[in-house]
Amino acid sequence: MSHDYGANTDESGGTRYSEGKPGGWWFAPLYGLKLVSPVWEAGGAKYAPMDWRCGQSFSTLFDCMMRHLIEVQQKGIWSRDPDLGTYHLANAAWNLLCLLTFMALDRHDLDDITPYEGVTAVEYHEAQKSADLLGIPVHQVLASGKHEEEITFDD
Numbered sequence: 612m613s614h615d616y617g618a619n620t621d622e623s624g625g626t627r628y629s630e631g632k633p634g635g636w637w638f639a640p641l642y643g644l645k646l647v648s649p650v651w652e653a654g655g656a657k658y659a660p661m662d663w664r665c666g667q668s669f670s671t672l673f674d675c676m677m678r679h680l681i682e683v684q685q686k687g688i689w690s691r692d693p694d695l696g697t698y699h700l701a702n703a704a705w706n707l708l709c710l711l712t713f714m715a716l717d718r719h720d721l722d723d724i725t726p727y728e729g730v731t732a733v734e735y736h737e738a739q740k741s742a743d744l745l746g747i748p749v750h751q752v753l754a755s756g757k758h759e760e761e762i763t764f765d766d
């Protein structure tokens with residue numbers, strides 16, 4: 612069986628077929644991640660080490676990020692979270708990294724922000740009725756685009 616591995620992407624003599632794969636990790640801001648790591652360590656101790664991977668709503672992550680950014684704006688770049696002792700900016704970065712991770716994993720089920728864009732009060736209240744009937748959050752009804760008259764129940 613023949614494989615087309617593409618062009619050799621390594622110029623130092625060895626062979627590597629990395630065409631089209633993410634690269635540039637060697638110039639990533641790793642020192643910044645060193646300041647974020649105490650946040651995930653503290654979170655792991657407070658909750659469970661991998662609890663965040665179960666999912667958190669986009670609004671929760673965004674709200675937490677903004678609370679820490681507001682603290683930075685009010686108290687300065689070097690301000691620290693009084694509970695954890697971590698930099699507020701690092702806490703904000705942690706929440707942003709989680710949000711970006713869920714986006715990269717295509718977790719649309721966690722997006723409780725986007726479905727509200729452009730929704731009128733009338734549409735919201737119709738969706739709320741449907742959500743109440745189904746026992747689900749209203750953002751899931753809005754994301755589905757179905758209204759009360761379109762809902763069907765399985766037998």
